[in-house]
Amino acid sequence: MLPIGTIVYLNxxxxxLMILNRGPILAGETEGERIWYDYSGCFYPQGLDPNNVFYFNEENIDEVVFEGFKDEEEHRFKKIFNDLKEENKPNIKKGTVTGPLK
Structure with a gap:
C-alpha cells in the first residue's frame, strides 16, 4: 500500500497521477452494491479537479515516480486498513480496472 502523496504512472x-485516497468505496451498478478500489488519484501537478478523479488498483500501477511521506501513523493505518478490508470482504467487492476510469 502506497502512502497518500505518492506520484505514479499507470499502465x-x-x-x-498523485494518490489522494486509499480504499475509496463507490456505489455499484445495482442498488446497495458497493465497490472499492485501492486508490483514487488526480493529475499531477494540477491537483484535485472533481471532474478528473481516477480510481485504480495496485496492479494498474506501472511506475512509482515518488513515494509519499510515511511515519508511525502510516504504519498503524496500514494495519487497521488491512484488518477492515478482511472484515468487509463479503460485503464490498473489489473493483477492476480495464481502461480509464473516472
Whole structure:
C-alpha cells in the first residue's frame, strides 16, 4: 500500500497521477452494491479537479515516480486498513480496472 502523496504512472498512462485516497468505496451498478478500489488519484501537478478523479488498483500501477511521506501513523493505518478490508470482504467487492476510469 502506497502512502497518500505518492506520484505514479499507470499502465499505458501518459500523465502522472498523485494518490489522494486509499480504499475509496463507490456505489455499484445495482442498488446497495458497493465497490472499492485501492486508490483514487488526480493529475499531477494540477491537483484535485472533481471532474478528473481516477480510481485504480495496485496492479494498474506501472511506475512509482515518488513515494509519499510515511511515519508511525502510516504504519498503524496500514494495519487497521488491512484488518477492515478482511472484515468487509463479503460485503464490498473489489473493483477492476480495464481502461480509464473516472
Amino acid at each position: 499505458e498512462g501518459t500523465s502522472k
